[in-house]
Amino acid sequence: xxxxxxxxxxxxxxxxxxxxxxxxxxxxxxxxxxxxxxxxxxxxxxxxxxxxxxxxxxxxxxxxxxxxxxxxxxxxxxxxxxxxxxxxxxxxxxxxxxxxxxxxxxxxxxxxxxxxxxxxxxxxxxxxxxxxxxxxxxxxxxxxxxxxxxxxxxxxxxxxxxxxxxxxxxxxxxxxxxxxxxxxxxxxxxxxxxxxxxxxxxxxxxxxxxxxxxxxxxxxxxx
Amino acid sequence: xxxxxxxxxxxxxxxxxxxxxxxxxxxxxxxxxxxxxxxxxxxxxxxxxxxxxxxxxxxxxxxxxxxxxxxxxxxxxxxxxxxxxxxxxxxxxxxxxxxxxxxxxxxxxxxxxxxxxxxxxxxxxxxxxxxxxxxxxxxxxxxxxxxxxxxxxxxxxxxxxxxxxxxxxxxxxxxxxxxxxxxxxxxxxxxxxxxxxxxxxxxxxxxxxxxxxxxxxxxxxxxxxxxxxxxxxxxxxxxxxxxxxxxxxxxxxxxxxxxxx
Ligand SMILES: Nc1ncnc2c1ncn2[C@@H]1O[C@H](COP(=O)(O)OP(=O)(O)OP(=O)(O)O)[C@@H](O)[C@H]1O
Ligand SMILES: [Mg+2]
Numbered sequence: 001x002x003x004x005x006x007x008x009x010x011x012x013x014x015x016x017x018x019x020x021x022x023x024x025x026x027x028x029x030x031x032x033x034x035x036x037x038x039x040x041x042x043x044x045x046x047x048x049x050x051x052x053x054x055x056x057x058x059x060x061x062x063x064x065x066x067x068x069x070x071x072x073x074x075x076x077x078x079x080x081x082x083x084x085x086x087x088x089x090x091x092x093x094x095x096x097x098x099x100x101x102x103x104x105x106x107x108x109x110x111x112x113x114x115x116x117x118x119x120x121x122x123x124x125x126x127x128x129x130x131x132x133x134x135x136x137x138x139x140x141x142x143x144x145x146x147x148x149x150x151x152x153x154x155x156x157x158x159x160x161x162x163x164x165x166x167x168x169x170x171x172x173x174x175x176x177x178x179x180x181x182x183x184x185x186x187x188x189x190x191x192x193x194x195x196x197x198x199x200x201x202x203x204x205x206x207x208x209x210x211x212x213x214x215x216x217x218x219x220x221x222x223x
Numbered sequence: 224x225x226x227x228x229x230x231x232x233x234x235x236x237x238x239x240x241x242x243x244x245x246x247x248x249x250x251x252x253x254x255x256x257x258x259x260x261x262x263x264x265x266x267x268x269x270x271x272x273x274x275x276x277x278x279x280x281x282x283x284x285x286x287x288x289x290x291x292x293x294x295x296x297x298x299x300x301x302x303x304x305x306x307x308x309x310x311x312x313x314x315x316x317x318x319x320x321x322x323x324x325x326x327x328x329x330x331x332x333x334x335x336x337x338x339x340x341x342x343x344x345x346x347x348x349x350x351x352x353x354x355x356x357x358x359x360x361x362x363x364x365x366x367x368x369x370x371x372x373x374x375x376x377x378x379x380x381x382x383x384x385x386x387x388x389x390x391x392x393x394x395x396x397x398x399x400x401x402x403x404x405x406x407x408x409x410x411x412x413x414x415x416x417x418x419x420x421x422x423x424x425x426x427x428x429x430x431x432x433x434x435x436x437x438x439x440x441x442x443x444x445x446x447x448x449x450x451x452x453x454x455x456x457x458x459x460x461x462x463x464x465x466x467x468x469x470x471x472x473x474x475x476x477x478x479x480x481x482x483x484x
Contacts, residue, residue: 123279124320128334128386129310131302138337142324221323221366 007190013181020177021198027094027163027173032156034099039106046111057107064104070165073097077169094166102159109151113144146217153210157203174198228291229254230390230421231276231312236285238271238445245271247445248285253390253423258416260432260453261425263442264467269425272442273394276423277312278305290389310338313383317395319375321367327354327378328363331385339386346385353381357411373404377411384415391415393424409435429472433457441467 010017045057064072076097081087088096117140125135145152167176178195182188231253238246245268253259261269274280276287278295287294289312295305321330331350335341341349354360357377367375376396383391396412397405409431416422416435426432432439432453439456441449441464449456449463456464 118320120316120318120320121322124314124316124322124382126279127277127309127312127314127316128382129306129338130334131306134337138333139322143322146324217324221368 003189005190006187007194009185009187010181010190010194016177016181017174017194017198020172020174023091023171024160024163024173025202027091027098027166027171028156028160030095031098031102031159031163034095035102035159036106038099038103039110042103042107043110043114046107047114061104061107064101067101069098069101069162070168072101073165074168076100090166090169090171093169094163094171098159098162098165101162102155105155105158106152109148109155110144112151113148114140116147117143146214146221149210149214153206157206160203161199229288230257230290231423232288232291233276234286234288236272236275236287237283238268238275238280239283245445246275246282249445249447251440251447251450253421255421256419257421257438258436259423260436260439261423261442262427262429262432262439262456262464262467263448264471267442268445269442270394271445273314273392273423273425277309277314277392279314306338310334310386311388312390312392313386313388314392315376315379315383315394315396317398319367319372319379319399321375321379321382323367326364326366327359327370327381330367330378331382334382334386350381350385353384354378356384356414357381358407371404372400373407376400376408380408380411380415389421391420391422393422393426395425395427397426397428427471429457429468443467 042057042061046054048054067075073094077087077090077093080093087093121139121143122135125139130138163173164175166173167179170176174195178191182191185191229252231251233249233251236246236249236251237244249272251259261272263269271280275282276294281295286296289308292304292308294308295301321327322333325333328347328350331353332341332343332346335346335349336343351360351363354363357380359374359377359381362370362374362378365374367378370378376399380396393412397408400408405428409428412422412424412431413435424431424436434453436453438450439453440447441456449461455461457468459465
């Protein structure tokens with residue numbers, strides 16, 4: 001155990017790491033927003049009374065959940081140009097595939113949240129004359145969201161970590177750039193440690209925030 | 224609204240859940256200022272009747288008129304009109320159904336602000352007046368979880384009043400309450416009756432039905448078995464309700480909460 005750690009060797013790549021961090025963050029935000037929007041859409045389709053469509057949504061969710069995210073990413077990367085005749089940039093392919101992937105999970109989370117809301121609270125909304133949009137936006141939405149905040153934040157954390165898959169198709173995120181630095185200075189331990197610390201710095205505050213928020217609203221609303 | 228029309232008129236109302244007939248053709252008229260008590264055994268269809276009136280359930284047959292206008296009737300703007308009619312028949316639920324993420328005052332002004340588009344300041348003034356009316360002026364900033372059951376139900380009543388309804392619907396408003404909290408809610412309801420509000424109250428509180436209601440309707444197996452002033456319904460000579468009341472009061476003699484009006 002006399003490995004000589006040398007983090008100083010990484011100092012000259014500071015700019016590169018910062019850029020890579022920016023890519024990881026922007027990927028994460030794009031995937032979380034798109035995934036949430038798609039997940040909400042899937043939930044609404046599943047709860048709608050339109051014929052057939054709910055089954056399509058369920059089928060989509062089951063399929064996507066059964067496929068490893070890397071397989072989905074690489075599959076879309078190679079197959080989309082063949083099937084649709086056009087492709088996206090590597091960055092946008094990553095956003096698309098991870099969004100589809102996380103949408104299945106967000107949808108399950110939102111559905112569980114909506115189901116946990118007492119029907120009487122919806123009826124109270126109807127009885128004061130609210131329409132569906134009011135009820136979703138002012139009663140079911142906020143209450144369900146608070147109830148599912150912990151699994152929701154967990155899913156967001158998974159999204160952040162999954163963005164590292166983009167490296168497989170040369171998206172210059174933290175892990176990808178870390179590997180390039182490793183190839184240059186042959187210090188994989190220092191580089192991976194640094195990359196891990198950056199992920200931790202990104203994710204731990206999220207968890208902490210979720211915990212604090214959850215305790216606060218539970219106490220306040222007595223849920 | 225034309226004054227000579229009844230506030231509510233129900234004609235031939237039927238409701239089935241699948242093969243189960245719950246309401247078998249109800250006719251009922253409620254005049255302005257009437258306080259109608261709805262009594263009957265568990266499962267006789269009291270809640271279903273109330274829920275059909277404001278369309279939380281869709282009737283299988285028959286028609287309901289609110290101030291001469293058909294509830295959920297055909298015509299343009301169907302759903303908007305139905306929402307406004309629901310607002311005019313404000314409902315108070317057995318389990319209060321206050322929104323847990325809103326304070327007492329926020330619960331009360333939600334309908335006026337969101338549905339009626341009343342300016343927020345006006346709604347707050349109105350909401351405070353309603354909370355004062357139910358004796359909770361000092362609790363406006365409390366969340367439902369911080370209030371007792373009786374206080375929650377009084378907030379729910381204030382929420383209903385803030386909608387400026389023409390008719391108030393109560394579905395067993397005191398059934399979920401601890402006995403010592405029943406009185407405070409019944410007192411508020413008695414005050415409302417004294418103001419001349421039109422109300423339909425599903426209740427197991429026979430003292431309330433007797434003393435406050437102007438008309439009592441006895442429901443049996445989804446049909447109006449008897450209806451009339453309380454003196455008629457509760458007279459011992461009345462065989463239609465006597466059995467029900469005997470059975471009912473027999474069960475409850477030990478734990479009937481004292482109602483002090
Ligand atoms: N959504 C529903 N689906 C199927 N059956 C229902 C539904 N709602 C009510 N029922 C049935 O209709 C009948 C009447 O129910 P309702 O709730 O109107 O009775 P109630 O007079 O209010 O009784 P309680 O005094 O217990 O509240 C019951 O047999 C009940 O099981
Ligand atoms: Mg009932």
